[in-house]
Structure formats: structure tokens, C-alpha cells
Amino acid sequence: MKKNKFRSNKALSRREMLTGMAGLGALSMVPPAFAQAAQAAAAQAAANGKVLVILELSGGNDGLNTVVPHGDDAYYRQRPNIGIPKNELRVIDDHFGFNPGMAGFERLYKDGKMAIVHGCGYENPSYSHFTSMAYWHTAAPNSGNEYGWVGKLADEIAPSAPPNYLVNIAARQSLAVRSAKHVPVVFDDPNRFMREAFAAEKDALNAVPEIGESENSSRSFLLDIARSANDASALVRDAWTKYDSPIDYGVNDLDLQKVVALLDAGMPTGLYYVAYRNNAFDTHVFQNNLHRRLLTYTSDAVAGFIQDLERIGRADDVALMIFSEFGRRVPENVSLGTDHGAANAMFVVGNQVKGGHYGELPSLTELAEGDNLAYTTDFRKVYQSMTQGWLGHSDSNKLLGGNFGTFDLFS
């Protein structure tokens, strides 16, 4: 009966689903997934049952050609060649329009599922990809921290460090997820999340490590890591094998399909971190065609992701935050591109998001040093909105190095 009930209701919340599973577990044989579900319950209780997914657009996305202020003549004066005419834009109101390639974003915005936060940045901006990205990763502009803000967030909201709470899909671990207590599950291709072994070695290498009765706590820690590597790699590969979605994510899914696969498989993860990789948005030359293409891929992937969440009945539990390490300069350069800049738009997407504009678009005429947009919103205010407003973390002032306030982004 219960089985029927939860088959018939795709929009069942995660918590109800877990209750359903627990019931099943008591009545029938305990399925192997039960332990997972219990972990999931524990982890999600720690974070209000909500999941935060962060998408990094690496390379410095040109925000002005993403959300175009067609209502401001200064935009066209500063960008006589690469400015996008209003009649080509996906106009959303009398001041703004999305880049023509962004059908997905336009739909999400018009459905009220997308918040655009304007003018995000910080004091004394760095124009180095590396430096500025490190500032965003640590939430410590013009400073440094050995741990990432997402890693520290996990430490604060899930201090008992349930395994697999923090997932980073990447070739290398992002500084953002570096954590004192958690072991982030970092992998790239699920099919390759395994040891590279010669055929003869496979069984020996994949042997489950012994349970360490060691008084050496570092050894115990490493045995945990080894088990987590074995467990997580099996889980991830398993989830990926089972994942079969009819939803179209376009050309590049930005690893968001993997997020859905893990969510659907009951991975007890509260925080996911993915990226449009390899400095892709570093558009110094002939940027319009390339930039439009990058935005199309991003927009398709994000729209596909939200649809896919609906399909698995998790759309109410997940919010997606999108950022880039900086925007580009206001005037175009001589190569029909743009150079490294400062303030930029951020996006928050999800079923529970109250769509609309937040923050203030910086002036296009009174520019900051180096022909840049002067930031109007400290990016940590958006972080704070996610940690407190979405995940229900009571106090993230210590985490973010101050009280930046929050936007009322969620219904």
C-alpha cells in the first residue's frame, strides 16, 4: 500500500519518502539502501532537509552581456560593437533582457523560479582569476583561509560529519569545499572514480580495507577515507549506471545530471559543488558567438536540471546558486571582447525561489577604477542568504567573516 502511495505521488517530499522507506524497512527485509537512507535522514536533519547546489562559471562571465540592460543607452555607448541590440534579446522587462542564447533562463525567470542578484562583488577587487576565485572560494576577499566556505559550512551545519555529505564533481578538489571535518567526495567521471589497476591487481586493490582498531588516529582516518573511496565510488558508479533521464540538458550538462543521479539514489549529500570548467568564460576576443554558446549550454543545463528535479520529485528541496569570480569591464576591448572586470550578477534558481531582481545594477556611467562596475552587493550577502535563508543555518557571521544581511529569496 505504501509502495503504491509513494509511486503515485512524484512530488512527495524527501522526508515523507524517508518515512515511507523506514516503514518498508521495518515490515520487510532491510534493503541495502536502508543504511544510506538513515544516513540521509541524519544529514538532512542537520541542514533543514534542504540541498544546496553551487555552480561556478570559471573564467569571469560577462554579466553585462548575460543580463543585458537594454534600457540604458550607456550600455550601447560602451559597447558599440559587442552590445546586443534589444530586438535580439530575450527581453524580460523594460530594462533587462537575457542574452539571445538563453531560452532556459528566460523560461525559468518568467516562471518565477530565478532570482537575479545584481552588482555582486567586493572591496578592492582582484583582476586575477586565481586570486579572485580564491576570495570567492574562501569568502575572504583580500585575505586567505585554508578552508573553503562550503567546507566550513558543512562543518558548521553537519558537525558530526556524516560520510558523503559534501560532493564536488571535478577533476581536482575545489578550495571551496576544503573542510576540517568532512571528507568531500571528489570525482569527475563516475565511470573512472576508481583505482587505475592492471587486470591482475583488481581484486587485491579493491579489497575493502580492514576496520582499524588502531590507536594511530591518522591511520584510522585514512582507513575511513579508503572505505569512503570504496563506498562512495561504488555508490556513485551505481547511481550513475541507474540514472536514465529523458530530460534534455543540451550539449554540456555541467555535471548537473550527476547531481540528480546522486539525489535520486539517496546519496546523503547536503552540499554539491560543480563548475563550468577550464576558465571557459574568459572571453577576451571575438566574444559574442562564443559567449552566446557558453550561455546557451549553461542555460540549457540549468533548465534541464530543474526539470529533472521535478521528475524525481525533489524540486522543492534543492536550490542552485550560480556565480563567477568576476565580471568583465564595461567598455569592450579592441578585439571585440572584454577584459577582466569586477562586479557581476549572481543567480539563484529553484522551485522555492522567489523570482525577480535583487540588489541594484551599478551605474554604467559612474564607473569604478579601471572602467569597472562598482559593486553594490557584497557577494557574501548572497552566501548568507543561502546559508541562513535556504539551509536554515542560524548564524553564519563567523563562517563568512561578518554580518552582510540576507535577501529574502525563498518562499
Added chain:
Amino acid sequence: MLRALKFMAAASALAVALTSPSVLAQQDDLAPIANGDWNYETAAHLLERAGFGGTPAQIEALAALSPREAVTSLVHYDSSNNAHLLPFEHSGIHEPGLEPFPPSRPATTELAKQTGEALGVRVKPEGNRRLQPVVNKFFYWLRASVLETNRVAYWWADRMVASNNPLQEKMALFWHGHYAINESKVRDYRKLLNELELFHEMGTGSFRDLMVAVAQDPAMLSFLDAGVNVKGAPNENFAREIMELFTMGVGNYSETDIREAARAFTGWNYVDTDFVVNEQQHDDGMKTFLGHNGNFDGIEIIDLIMEQPVTAEYISSKIYRFFVREELSPALGKELGTILRDADYDVATLLETLFLSKDFYSTPSMGSQIKSPVQLAVSTYRKLGLKDAPGVPDFNRATGALSQSLFRPPTVAGWAGGRSWMTPGLLLERGNFARDVLFPDINFIPPDRINGSAEIRSVADRIRQGQDITSATQPSSMNEGGIMAESNMLADRDEEFNTRYGSFRGWQMAIERVKPIPRHTARINLSEMILEQNIETTDEAVSYLLARFMRVQPGSETRSMLIDFLSQDLGTSNIVDAQSYMEDSLRLVLHLIMSQPEYQLS
């Protein structure tokens, strides 16, 4: 039984390593250990931490000394031991006109437009892309410096493997993480090399002198934007980092102290690779710093910082965590600080105390450190008995994949270290590194010769096919299946320069001029290593390899698994019978050993 005894006799020193006498030693006790507690295991521990580990012969040599003699030989090393180490061989890529190197490409082209010249290259008087040679030169230096920095890193890796004074290298590695300067900001391998040499020369000397030298070092001055710290408009970046990260730690000074210190450092700058003080830009007015008044300059600020007890505690605790254990009590931190301050900040004195202490040999200290990626690679090579770092796998790529690239620390705070070195994926990756050493990839592509960027390769191809620069530098739709606007392909554009072409030419010129990294593979002969020990069975062979390569032994299940694996792969448990063909099987079993969690411990 007889066979076992014979093996024990042949490797008696190693057998001692499996026992554990250190339980006698006391945690937090800085008194020196007794001569009677000194043995193969303690000597091996010392060499692991004060250096990068070593072969059984090297450990035996240390074990034969008294603890004090052993520690002295490492801490008060003799540089004449290292006649075999050659100085860095420059490729000869730097040219006079490159200085002062502008902060960015736009700044370079702006300078060229205004003055008709930049980077030693004049603007063409006529024609299309008059600034192109300037832009090419800009990218040439960026790329060449990256490639040459990778050669400096290789040169350093070779020293770490081959030096007879391993503590000198280990200490330099500590300071490199402490004064965490990144190539991507400094963009000049010469400054990075000079700073490394500073660490080599001063690493175990006075911390105060080192702090002054680093504060006046062009690499650091450039990294922390000293050039913009001038009288009337002080930039606090430099002063803040000196206090927050290099000496006292956050919370031990006020924002006023930072502002006042920044004033004292105004005018400190560099020209090319030399430190200069620009007197016109120096603010010599009165300052109030940490409760003192005076018209301080930078050196006086550093001396006032050194007077603070918290400075000695901060730096000695950090040194302790690097060499001994992650956790230490505040009381022990204070005690270490007192030792360092009483010794006028002489680092060697602190190290001597640490390496001799009962605490260093106590149970929580032994075998409890997770090796950094550089430590993992270097100690693997040392334990294999290699004389340098092999060219395959690439040292920088391999350690980078494990999240530590020399000259590219992630932030100004350096590498977090400890448990943050490890993720599930990275543990698997460490096993993959061992495999690449023991079974070098025959398809290896040298990253210093073959450009890894598909974009650059595509531009290169199109230029060679005879396309004009505009067409050849269209953002390609490679890997994306996109469609390109045809109208843009039709004609060569009029423009002052083309950045993408400059980037391609920069790589091309850099690869031509930077010397290649030698790409030899490791010469490994495990069969000989085993046969020299008169080992007869697979059981003995596995025991020998475990003792030689691991400081912390795996459990009995893993040991049995390894023995079974080796016996099965050889088709016999008799080593003598298998001696003519056992190399591959021994390498496989060593790969299994190096993939174990315990191999990551030092």
C-alpha cells in the same frame, strides 16, 4: 622456522622496525630521549620527518650514531656534502627590455601606444596590427616564465631526492608553504628562484633575519603589491599579511597597528630583481605600533613584532605542526615559543630540541603524519634508491594532481596540510601515482613541449594551413559542436593587435627557448633488491618490502593478501625459483603496497 631465522638475521635491523619501544617516550616532554632508546625505528622516524625518509642503509647509518649526533648531522648540516648538486641551469629567456614587466596585457598595449615601445619592442610604424609584436612579447614572457618555473620546481625536486642535507630542503618546503607565493601573480621565475635560494640559505637560521629578508624580497614585494604602498596612500595588504600570516596570527594586533605598520613599509619596492627603498615615497612620520611610538621603518616594525611572545609561539607552533604532529596544547606552544625567543629566534635550536625530545618519539607523534604530495613523491623516490626525480611521470603534474604544486600554493595562506591532503579521490590518485612510477606510461606526452590547450593547437594548425590571423583565431567550436558565424570568417580584420594570436606566438617562442625537462624513467630493480637480502619466500619478500617502504604496518589481512597475490602471480612461493622473471610481479605487489592507506603515513 630455519628459513625465517635466516631472513631475520639477514635483515635484523629491519626487524627491529617492527617492534615498538617508543611507548616509553612521553608525549609533550621536551627532554631529550635516552641513548638507550635510540634504535633503527627512531632513526627511521627522524629521517622521515627531518628529511624525506631513506634506504635501510641510510637509516642504519643514523641508528649507529647517538641521538644527539644523529640530530646534529641533520640540523647542522655541512654544505660541502652537496658538491654533486649543480646550480639551476637557466634557459636564458629573460631580456633587459622586459623590465619593468607591466601588470597586464592592456597595460602593456597602453604603454606601447603612448611611448611607441614596450617590453623592448617598438610599435610598427605602418600597417595592420602595429602592436602585434609587443603583444607577442608579452605572452612570450608569461609562458616562458611558467615553463621555466616548472624547470625550477624540477630542479628543486631533484635536490630533495639527491641532497645529503635533506633537512635543508624540508625546511625550504616549510618556508615555501609559509611565505606562500604564487607564480601566477609574480610571473617571474627568477624572483621565485631567488626566494627559494633564500630559504635554502637562511631556512634554519634566525627567523627574524629571514622575515626581514623575505619582506625585502622582490618576489614577496611583487606578490603583496608593495609597489602601490606609498606615502599618503598606504596599502595595507603587505602589513596585514606580515602580521596575520607570517608572524603573530589573527587577533593579536589592531586595525590601527596594521595601518601604522603599512605607513612604515611605504616606499619599499623593487627594481627588476633588486630591493629598493624609494625615500620620496616613504612616510617617516611618527607611528604608534603595538603600544610603541617612533618614526619606525619596516625593519623596526619587524623587530617590534619579534618582541611579542605570541610571535615566537605562533611560528614555533607552526614548525611543530609541520615536523611533529597536527595537534599541540597551548602550554606546549608557549614552551616552544620560549625556547625560540631565548635562542634569539634561531630555528636550528628549536629543531634540535624538537628532534631530540621524548615528545617527538612518543606514540602520538610516530607514524601519524599524512605525507604531503611532494613528500610522498620524494620519499617514494628516496626509498627506491633513485638519484633524481624521474621525468616520467612529470613531477609537477603528479604532485599537482594530488593537490600540491610547487610555486603554486592555493592561496596566500599556503597549503592547509594534515588531513586536508586527503580525499577519497586523492587516495585513489596516490595509488595511481605509484603505478605511474613503477610502470611508466609508454604514451607519456611531455607537457613542457606539447601545448595542452586545444584552442592554442587549433590556432597553430590554422596558421600553418595559411589562414589569415582573423580566421585562424576565431574561437573554435572544438568539442562543442557549435556553429560559427560565417560572415566573420571572410576577411582579415583591421585591428591594432590580436590577443589570441599573441597567446599562440607566446607559447611557440617560449617552447622554443625554454630548455626541455629530461624525460628518463625511474631505473628500478626490485629483483636485485630482494635477492641481495637472501630472501627465499614470497612471505619474506613481502615482509621486506613492507618494512622498507612503510613506517606504519598494515593489518594481517592485508599482509596475507599481498603474500597470496605475489605467490599467485609468480606461480610459486619460492623466490629463488622465480628470480629470473619476478620483476613485474614485485612491482605489482609494490604498487599494491603503495596504494594502501598506511603508505600515506610518515
